[in-house]
Amino acid sequence: MVTQLTVFLENSPGRLAQMTRALGDAGVNMRALMVADTAEFGVVRIICDRPEAARRVLEDEGFSVSATSVIAVEVPDRPGGLADVLEVIGSAGTNVEYAYCFVEPGGNAAVDVLRVEDAQAATAALRDAGIRVLRPEEIYAVGS
Amino acid sequence: MYQPEYESMQRSDLEALQLRRLNGLLARAYDNVLTYRRSFDEAGTAPRVHGLEGLADLPFTVKDDLRAAYPYKMFAAPMRDIVRIHSSSGTTGQVTVVGYTAGDIGRWADLMARTIASAGGSADDIVQVAYGYGLFTGGLGVHYGAERLGCATIPISGGNTKRQVQVLRDFGTTILACTPSYALLMAETAAEMGIDPQELPLRAGILGAEPWSESMRAQIEQMLGITAVDIYGLSEVLGPGVAAECIHQCGLHVNEDHFMIEIVDPVTLRPVPDGQTGEVVFTTLTKEGIPVIRYRTRDISRIIPGECACGRTFRRLERITGRTDDMLIIRGVNVFPSQIEQVLGGIPGVAPHYQVVLSKRGSMDHVEVHVEVGPDVPFDEVKTLEHLRSRVSAEIASALAVSIAVRLVEPRSIQRSEGKAQRVVDRRGEGGA
Numbered sequence A: 001m002v003t004q005l006t007v008f009l010e011n012s013p014g015r016l017a018q019m020t021r022a023l024g025d026a027g028v029n030m031r032a033l034m035v036a037d038t039a040e041f042g043v044v045r046i047i048c049d050r051p052e053a054a055r056r057v058l059e060d061e062g063f064s065v066s067a068t069s070v071i072a073v074e075v076p077d078r079p080g081g082l083a084d085v086l087e088v089i090g091s092a093g094t095n096v097e098y099a100y101c102f103v104e105p106g107g108n109a110a111v112d113v114l115r116v117e118d119a120q121a122a123t124a125a126l127r128d129a130g131i132r133v134l135r136p137e138e139i140y141a142v143g144s
Numbered sequence B: 001m002y003q004p005e006y007e008s009m010q011r012s013d014l015e016a017l018q019l020r021r022l023n024g025l026l027a028r029a030y031d032n033v034l035t036y037r038r039s040f041d042e043a044g045t046a047p048r049v050h051g052l053e054g055l056a057d058l059p060f061t062v063k064d065d066l067r068a069a070y071p072y073k074m075f076a077a078p079m080r081d082i083v084r085i086h087s088s089s090g091t092t093g094q095v096t097v098v099g100y101t102a103g104d105i106g107r108w109a110d111l112m113a114r115t116i117a118s119a120g121g122s123a124d125d126i127v128q129v130a131y132g133y134g135l136f137t138g139g140l141g142v143h144y145g146a147e148r149l150g151c152a153t154i155p156i157s158g159g160n161t162k163r164q165v166q167v168l169r170d171f172g173t174t175i176l177a178c179t180p181s182y183a184l185l186m187a188e189t190a191a192e193m194g195i196d197p198q199e200l201p202l203r204a205g206i207l208g209a210e211p212w213s214e215s216m217r218a219q220i221e222q223m224l225g226i227t228a229v230d231i232y233g234l235s236e237v238l239g240p241g242v243a244a245e246c247i248h249q250c251g252l253h254v255n256e257d258h259f260m261i262e263i264v265d266p267v268t269l270r271p272v273p274d275g276q277t278g279e280v281v282f283t284t285l286t287k288e289g290i291p292v293i294r295y296r297t298r299d300i301s302r303i304i305p306g307e308c309a310c311g312r313t314f315r316r317l318e319r320i321t322g323r324t325d326d327m328l329i330i331r332g333v334n335v336f337p338s339q340i341e342q343v344l345g346g347i348p349g350v351a352p353h354y355q356v357v358l359s360k361r362g363s364m365d366h367v368e369v370h371v372e373v374g375p376d377v378p379f380d381e382v383k384t385l386e387h388l389r390s391r392v393s394a395e396i397a398s399a400l401a402v403s404i405a406v407r408l409v410e411p412r413s414i415q416r417s418e419g420k421a422q423r424v425v426d427r428r429g430e431g432g433a
Helices: A015-025 A049-058 A081-091 A120-126 A137-141 B011-033 B034-045 B052-055 B065-070 B104-118 B138-151 B160-170 B179-194 B213-225 B337-345 B382-400
Strands: A004-008 A030-037 A041-048 A062-077 A097-105 A108-117 B082-087 B098-103 B125-127 B151-155 B175-180 B203-210 B225-234 B240-244 B252-255 B258-262 B278-284 B296-302 B328-330 B333-335 B350-361 B363-372 B405-409 B424-426
Touching: A004 A015, A004 A049, A004 A108, A004 A137, A015 A041, A015 A049, A030 A097, A030 A108, A041 A049, A041 A062, A041 B382, A041 B405, A049 A062, A062 A081, A062 A120, A081 A097, A081 A108, A081 A120, A108 A120, A120 B160, A137 B052, A137 B278, B011 B034, B011 B052, B011 B278, B034 B203, B052 B258, B082 B104, B082 B138, B104 B138, B104 B213, B104 B240, B125 B138, B138 B151, B138 B175, B138 B240, B160 B179, B175 B179, B179 B213, B203 B240, B213 B225, B213 B337, B213 B350, B225 B252, B240 B258, B240 B424, B333 B337, B337 B350, B337 B382, B363 B382, B382 B405
Parallel strands: B125 B151, B125 B175, B175 B203, B203 B225, B350 B424, B363 B405
Antiparallel strands: A004 A041, A004 A062, A030 A041, A062 A108, A097 A108, B082 B098, B225 B240, B240 B252, B258 B278, B278 B296, B328 B333, B350 B363
């Protein structure tokens, strides 16, 4: 399982910049960043090379951080690639809470990050269907 | 009890003592303070009552009278007899200045010794006084009482929270005296420092100087592993030591041998019977430096009818629910910040830190409650936060009978106070929300 950091942020000017600057100054390299927002607050989800170090940095800077386990799968970069993955998870009877994708630089596959209800069942179903579930080291090292 | 001969005296004896002291006070105030001579003469009232019920016919004293008397014009004793001067913070206007004679300081120490004893304290205790020392009455007020009772007294004053926690641990503090919001900050700071207050000898808190709620008390007691009692006082009347809870935590016994308490209807200004809510009014019976007659505190509360299991005969003031000048009128409904605090205390996932923020939206006043998300909320999913927000909003609407916008803010983003917490922030003058 891959560790994703989730940060609770108020919607106020400069807050996201402060957060990313704190990570940058600590030499943390982000692989993916996704913001889910409402009118008042945002929930920022981050995949990076050193999640534990990043968490400490953010907490020291006064941010609210939680670590969440997510699944990362390699999806062929072609039409229908993601649909194949989601169908497998659906047929395993588990719900997807949220998902986001990023593309490896120079590669021909996309990485899909999934938060599912039952991670074990989903992982097993994906492996059975021949879909590559990435190990944490692989995802933390993407592009480096 | 520190002074059982007074604290548990028969009501009839107490009332006889009050009447004797009241007439002494009226004569002293009329003879020595121009403000009183004028107000009594204008009202055509003699500075004398035949029974305690006569108090209700005397003129009131208000904060503006004390402001107009700045600095010393309402002192009833000559300056050579004054040994101490305190003053109010002046956050809401011109400061007011109060003076104490040596007799006042001695009686104040006795009253604070009563307060600490009624929280279960004795000469065996180590008292950490984290109220501010200085012009504010809190620090020195508690200090003298703790020494009078024979406690080992630590005059640390407010601020420098990490050091407070170190002292709490290293000095073996058994009783902590500070504002409730500061007690909470100390508990949080201890947790951050990896210190478990439950394992320390600390066993009681003497907390006051700002309104707080039962739910906040429960949280402080749980986090610090203590019994927390509420104390009440104000510099215009004395400072801390006017009223205090005993270990039964069912209202604050008013030191009625030194203070007459009345609850008056805020509109008609007539006294209301025990049990009914209104503005709290005090008359000092024994103060020499700056006595007050029927001083309108602007605090809202009531007298709790009935007797207390502790055996004190002094009547009990319910914890202050708010101040007439903190009261917000939101779409016609009277709202006190403490009511919001009470609601928040019952909802898991939100911290007891909140602010009521007033701003302008166009020409309309906009009210918003800012609430901190608790550190244990699994906030990875937006829907968790949305549920939390709608729950807070619904519970406030149901408890206060008016709906108020709720905004969730980051944990620890609301400024912690080392003294009195600022619960209402008025940004209406800043132009735009």
